[in-house]
Amino acid sequence: MVTMTALEEELSRIAGAVLDPEMPVLTLEELGVMRGVHVTGPGRVEVSLTPTYTGCPAIEAMSSDIERALHEHGVPDVSVVTVLAPAWSTDDISEEGRRKLAEFGIAPPRPQGPAGGPVPLTLAIRCPHCGSTDTELLSRFSSTACKALRRCTACREPFDHFKEL
Amino acid sequence: MSTPGTREATVPTAAALALGDDALILSHRLGEWAGSAPVLEEEVALANIALDLLGQARVLLSLAGDEDELAYLREERSFRNAQLVEQPNGDFAHTIARQLYFSTYQRLLYGQLATGDGPFAGLAAKAVKEIAYHQDHAEHWTLRLGDGTPESHERMQRACDALWRYTGELFQPVDGLDLDHAAMESAWLDSVTAVLDKATLTVPTGPRTGAWAAGAGRQGLHTESFGRMLAEMQHLHRSHPGATW
Incomplete structure (x- = not known):
């Protein structure tokens, strides 16, 4: 064995x-x-x-x-x-995974903690291009189910955000 | 694709069909917006929501039998979806009102299913997190349209009124689902009322239950437009049996 x-x-x-x-x-x-x-x-x-x-x-x-x-x-x-249970969560993405996402131009999901409460969409999300936290939500849905579309108000670039689940 | 590990010997087929058909039919309706949504972001949003629903439908229908056979080879009278989800897209306000009513119901329903250890618990725990985004999307649009221009307000009100009579059916007992439907209905009314109030819309006063309400979809009775929708949805599979990519 x-x-x-x-x-x-x-x-x-x-x-x-x-x-x-x-x-x-x-x-x-x-x-x-x-x-x-x-x-x-x-x-x-x-x-x-x-x-x-x-x-x-x-x-x-x-x-x-x-x-x-x-x-x-x-x-x-x-x-x-x-397998569906236990349900996958964005908290299951490793630290290394988050770093790679940001490098790839996708803002990583914010940690959620154990509670499955309302999604805090208004907290600052960092632009993966210039690093500014001054970004705005364009759409909750983007190129794939797991991403939201945002825009950086500093460098004006749109970017994907791996939204919290 | 294989079904999840939650499959048990005693899957309540009627319930799997009811919930699976709700998800499948609404998914198809939302998919009809592809290529004709008002803005690109909304096209992407509605397609994403449709995809989530299709994923749920695949799991649920696989619990009841062969997913493709159930989706593509059943006749109209064999579908068990509530009549709300088969209603035509109408204008964008109608689609949003349908989304508001359904996602609010589905989130409450799956929230309850997720807490148990029945055959739907695994799926429900996963899907309820996706549905939170659907409900959020519907609520935001209800606010924007209701509290927008006089034109958008009027259309959103019209849509909410028109679909109101289909909402009572959502809380009819389903075989195999041991849930507190009355509590779910009162939570649904509270939630929808709060959103409509905030959107400066009037909560519709028409009947949701009784003789003038609509809804016998769970018994296989469907509204006129459903047959046309099914014909389009099933056409390819029936014309080319066994076709693959």
């Missing part, structure tokens, strides 16, 4: 290193959507993945990318299952 666990850890590292299809600077591990890797038999692996949003179409690309990565590593039989 010890070797199995070591194998699972190794496979987990490989699956977790797959890049997000929409934000290809972020790994699935950093995004916090990996829920587990289990060796269920010889050459057979089951990966659990949770979607950011219930209807996120990227989950299918993620699944096939994970399958490909593990195939290339010599696992012939890979199945990816989607």
Whole structure:
């Protein structure tokens, strides 16, 4: 069993290193959507993945990318299952993930804490281009379900904000 | 895509269909705005909301059977969505009024479902966070239109009045959902009243229940425009069975 666990850890590292299809600077591990890797038999692996949003179409690309990565590593039989509970939250994005998002031009989500209360949309969000906190909301919905569209009033650039969930 | 780990032997099919059909049909209606919304940001917003709803519909319909068969091969009388969600988009105010009424209801409903440990708890806990954004979107637009120009005020009022009679059905008991519908309805009325008041709109006085109210969608009776919507939604799958990307 010890070797199995070591194998699972190794496979987990490989699956977790797959890049997000929409934000290809972020790994699935950093995004916090990996829920587990289990060796269920010889050459057979089951990966659990949770979607950011219930209807996120990227989950299918993620699944096939994970399958490909593990195939290339010599696992012939890979199945990816989607789990909804416990629900993913933007708090599941790692510190490194947040840093990469900002570098990529997407303002990272603000920490939410445990309570699921109203979303404080009026707190300052930093412009990923010039660093100003003087930004305004253009639309709560943007290029993908997980982002809102904002504009920096200092440098005038529009930018995406990974909105809190 | 596989269904979530919350699948249990005793999924109440009637409830999964009712909630799944609500999400599917409203998603399709919102999708009809693609290419014709008043501004680009709204097109993106409505499409995003539609996508969230479609995701919910896929999970719920998969609990009841094969999602594609249920969505594309059922006849009108087999759909169990409330009549509110099938109402045509109308002008933008109608779409917003429909969103306000539905998202307020759905947030309360999923909020209750999320607290239990039933077959819908996992989905509800996740979806309720998405719905908070839908409700926020609807409330903001209700305020802007209601407290906007005389023209926008009049149209928003007209939309709220027209859809009011469809809102009683949302609180009819659904087989397999053990919820306090009366408490949900009173919370819904409080919430909607507060938004309409703030938007300088009048809370409609027409009947929400009884003989003059609308609503038998949960029993499979639908309004005139629903058949046309279904024809468009199901056409591709029925004309080209098994078609894939």
